[in-house]
Amino acid sequence: MTHDAMRAEVADSWHRSAAAGVLADRVDAPITLPDNDLRDYRQEHPLSRVFPLLDDVLGQAARDCDAMMAVSDAAGQLLWVCGTPATLRRAESIGFVEGSNWDERLAGTNAPGLALRLDQPVNVIRSEHFRQSVQQWSCAATPIHDPGSSSLLGVLDITGGDQIVVPQTMAMVRAAARMAEAELARDRLTVGLREQQYDGFHVVMESLGRSEALLALNDGRGHHANLRLSPRHSEILLLLASAPRGLSGDELAVLLYEDDSPSSTLRAEFNRLRHLLGDELLASRPYRLAAGVTADWLAVEAHLAAGNLRAAMHAYAGPVLPRSIAPGVVRLRENLENSLRQALLRSGEADLMSTWTRSAWGTDDYEMWTAQRDAVGGASPMLALIDGQIARLDRELL
The missing domain is CATH 1.10.10.10 (Winged helix-like DNA-binding domain superfamily/Winged helix DNA-binding domain)
Incomplete structure (x- = not known):
């Protein structure tokens, strides 16, 4: 796929990857769960209860077509990677190994990272990957949610060659993920556990x-x-x-x-x-x-109060009831937006600023564009885009 035919969600991911400082020529993905931590961490993870089912349903199918099945947590860390020995050895060359982190801010555009970002099923095909070393692969991924709270638990992914670039692959991945969620729900009922108990x-x-x-x-x-x-x-x-x-x-x-x-x-x-x-x-x-x-707006407020700006930005899907003119709603909307915006301006986090300026509500935010220019530094590939937007606003504000 050529860059002038790039899908919108992929182009957005490339911008976020560049703004986060990911290098297109970086070969591998960072390890954020070393071997001495990985085993205990994944044993305690909720998805450990359904991994045998996923491996049986999808892992074997992946091995049969020289592909891999991977399961990540909600932070993008690969907890399990399954495939034939030969395929796993090939995947090591790009850092697609257990314990590596495929959040798009660390590993560039890829299906597990984009599925986490968008919280929806996605596929990323060959040259759509941001890093050049990954462009020989294609992947399809879908989120897995907690059946009680609907919170994101992680992502189920199939990665392989051209043989997986068919609609049936995504259908199979989604079906396996829904099966895992159903099994988690049955498990909760069987043992009488629920994350939240309500009197009413x-x-x-x-x-x-x-x-x-x-x-x-x-x-x-x-x-x-x-x-x-x-x-x-x-x-x-x-x-x-x-x-x-x-x-x-x-x-x-x-x-x-x-x-x-x-x-x-x-x-x-x-x-x-x-x-x-x-x-x-x-x-x-x-x-x-x-x-x-x-x-959702209470979650943004809570993340801000806790000092977790990245989580607040991830939760912020836009202004509160943006068309409402009810005085109480307007006040709540403006207070939340101003609090988030001020925290973002102070943060110096270029990738988060890029998320804001690429949004419908932030595209004309002159102060944020200039803060983003300062944050990315003079050698950033994003600089030309940022300067172009600042020049546009200068013309429009004259």
Whole structure:
């Protein structure tokens, strides 16, 4: 594949790889789990419970076609690499070995790293790899999630030659990953273990980069539901999720409406939302959520509070309910964006700044572009792109 025919997600990954300082002519990937740590680490990893199943279902198929099956953790560290001895010896030449780290910020564009970054199935074919030494290989990878919390556990990957560049390969990898997730769920039920125990409802809410929030409900009795809320209901639920002690009708109205609105309007909206979600979830006097709440914007806030900017940037999918003009939502959105942006400007992390400036909300951020130019240094291959964007903004701001 020539560079002028590159897929968008691959081009984005190349930019992130370059911004992180990965060298295209680097031969191997770094080892972040040395042998003396690898065995204990992977024995304790949740995927160790399903690795025998994966090896039986997919590992043997990989060996039969001179390919490899690999399983990584959520940080991109390869915990298991399976293949014939001859294939494994070839893979050693590019550092595709147990204990190596294939996060794209360390190893450049590759399928396991890109699947981790996008949290979705991907394939990377030959010259789409950022590092030249890997361009003789092709790979297909898909994430594996915890069936209880939906958190990312790692990635399942098939790496080989041209024989794996067929749709059936990705279908087989995805099927094996879903089988592993089903086995993890059965294991939890069998031993009576769950990561989270709830006396009642639990709500997972996604509002970053979305005009309409996505809601996942768990009533604590094995019943689950997924809903897409209307813009107004999204605003109400977000404001309640941000106020665990609840809000009076007057407080909620001030946060929700730009102009004075009759209390009957708020009551009508709240009743419609209660009809949709059920009486057990929504309480009044004060208005509040009678549930445990997990939310994507709360996760960003928590990562920032802990000083983990990289995790905060990974979790930040865009501004909170970007089309909302509800005063309380606007304030929450601006506070979160400003906190993240200021931390990023102070960080000096060029690859994270590149993620921001390549986003829809950060592409015209002049201050971030100039900070990124300072962070990459004068020898960076990204410098021409950065200078071009700064020149564009200079013209537009005249």
